[in-house]
Amino acid sequence: MRLYRYTRLIVNCISHWTFKPIALPEKPTLTSKDVTIIIPTIDGEGSDFQQTLSTCLYTDPAEIILVTIDAKLERLKAVVAQSAHSSRIRVFSVAHANKRRQMCHALPKVVTKITLFADDDVIWPPKILDWILAAFERPEIGGVGTCQRLRRAGRPNIWGFLAALYLERRNFEISATTHIDGGVSCLSGRTAAYRTHILQDPEFTYSFTHEYWLGKYQLNTDDDNFITRWMVSHRWKTYVQYHREAELRTTLEDNSRFLRQCLRWSRTIIGDGLLVFLLSKTTQDWDSHSRWYALGALLLWMLISKFVKILGHFIRYPGDVLLLPVSILFGYFHGLIKVYAFFSLNVVGL
Template sequence: MALSPYLYWPLAISGWLSVLAAVTVTLPYLLGVRNLTNGWPLTAEKALAAFSFFRYWRFWVHGLSYCYLYKPSLIPDSPSYTADKDITVIVPTVEPGNSTFGRCLDSICANGPFRIVVITVGAAMHQMAEEALAPIRRAHPSANIEVHHIKAANKRLQIYSGYRVKFQSDVGTETVAASLSASDCVVGIANLGEYPRFLQQCIRWERTSFRSNPRSLLSARAWRRHPWSMYGVQLATITNFAVLGDGLQIYLYLQTAWWADGQGQWGLVCLVAWMLLTKLVKLIPWLWRYPADIVFLPAYLGFAYYHSWIKLHALLTFWNLEWAGRDLEKINDMALK
C-alpha cells in the first residue's frame, strides 16, 4: 500500500524536525550551554528527550509502516515478464576459481533466466571461468551461459561490458547485475565471506556510504522525490553509530535529576533494555522460524557495537577506493600475459 502524500510529507518534515531538535537542544547542552538566548533553560532531561526523538523517530515510523502498510507483491497468474524469456543476468567476477562462483551460478541457473553473461578479466581468467562452469552446464543443460572478458579489473566496466553484450543481441528485456566474488554474492545466496575478508567488505561498504550519501543529501531532485529517505536512509546511514549513540543516551540519563535523586536505577535498566530491543527487532521473524539461533544473540549484539568502530575507520579513510581482499595489480598483470 502506498503512503498517502498527505501523510508522507508531514512524516518527512517531522524527521527533519528531530534533527533540528538534536542540533539545537542536545548539542548545545553537550557544549556546556545551559540557557538559550531567549532564557529557556537547557536541562539534561530536555537534551535526552531531543536526542531520543532524533534516534528513534525513524524506528517508530519504519516499524509501524511495516506492520500496517507493507504488503508483499505476489507473482501474478499471467505475468507480463518471465525469467526464461526476459531476464539476462550479468555476473562480473575476478575469482572464477573460487567455490562461491559455482554456488552462485548454480543458484542463478535454478531460477531459469534467459541468459547468463559472465564477465571476467583476461584470457587466462576467461579459461578458468569456462572450466569452473563445466559442471554447472552439465547440471543445467538448458542454461544459456556466456563468458566474456575485458583487459582490466573494474566492476563497473565489467558490468558495462555485459550490458553491451546484452544489447548487441537485443534480447532479454530486463537485466540483473550480480556482484560476485569469493566474499559476496547477491543472487540466490548470500555468502559474505569469512574473517578477515568480511570485515574488509564492511569497511568497503561503509566507505561507499560516506562518499555517496552526502552527494545524495545535496541533490535537490532527491529531496523533492524522496524527502523521508533523505532523513530515514541517507542521513541515518552515516550518523548511526551504536557505541556513540547508546553511550550518549546513557551519559545524558546520568545527568538527569531522576538519577541525581537516587530514583533512576530502574529507569536506566529500562533505557538499556530499550536500546538492545531496538537492535533485535529485525531478527524477530528469523528467530520465530529458527528459535535455536537465539544463542547467537550475544555475538550479534557485540558485532553491532563493534561495527561502530568499522564505520569510524571507514569515515577516516573514505577516499580509499580499493577492492577489499583483492590484489588488483596481480589480476591485471595476469590479464596482460
C-alpha cells in the first residue's frame, strides 16, 4: 500500500510540474455574456461579500443571481440596491438555509449556456471567466473548476497557515490528476461552472435535493461532490484550469473552528510508524552505521513526500518554513480526525 502511495506521489509530481492549462482560443464561441453566476448566501453583507460581488461583476457576466433565506431577503435587496450594477443582479430567497435548495431555486431562472456557482467569500482575478470558458470550447467537457489560494491575513496565524497548506495540497492533486486523465476528485463549489442544460435536467434537480446517506440521513452539504459524481456518471468530462489568471482567493477558518472544517472534509494513522518498525526489523542484522543510514534515508523520504505538495507555498512565503513541523504534526493529528469522522458518519449537517 505504501509502495503504491509513493509511486503515485512521484507520478503526480511529474504531472503537476508539466501541467499546461487549456489555452485561450483566438476566436472563442463563448463569452462572459454566456455566463450566469449563482451565489447562495445567508447574511449577504460585509466586506468579504462586497468584494465577491464586485470582482464577479468585473468579469462582466450576463447576470448574477443571489439566493438567501426569507429572513434576510429585504436586507440583501438593500445591499444590492447600493451597487452601481444592481440591474444585473437578481435576488431570491428560500424559507430555510439549505445550500442545495438555494442553488436549485435559482437554476430555472438561468437562460445562459453556462451556469457558474460561487461562494460568497471568494475574490476573482479579472480574467477568470476567459479561462473557464476556454475549457468549454471542448464539447465533451461539462464542468470546469479553478485553482484556489487562501486570502492571506495581515498577521497570519497557525490556523491560517494550515488552511493555506490544505488548499496548496488540493491544487497539487487536482492539477496532477487533470493532467493524467482529466479526472478530479471534486470540482470545488467555491467556484465551478457547468453547462446549464445538464443542471436544468429535472432528474438532476430531484436527485440533487433528495440525496440520502444510509437511506435516511438527507445530505445538505457536499453539493460540489454530488455534481462532480453526476458529471462522471453521465459521461461528461471535467477539467480544472490550473493557471495564475484562473486562481481565486478564498477564506477558511483562521481559528480552532478550522478543525470542524477538517472533520467535514474527512468524513492513516499508523502507516509511517509501521514503516519505521519494519525497517528496524529487516535491518537488525546490519551494522549500526548502515542501520542508521537506512533509517535516515527513510525519514528523509517521508519528509520529502510530505513537503513536495506544499513546496509552492514556501516559495511564495519562505518565512513559513519555520512552521513546517506544525504541518507534519497536524498531519498525524488529522488521522485522529478521520477516525472520529468514521464513527460519526450519521452527522450530515456539518
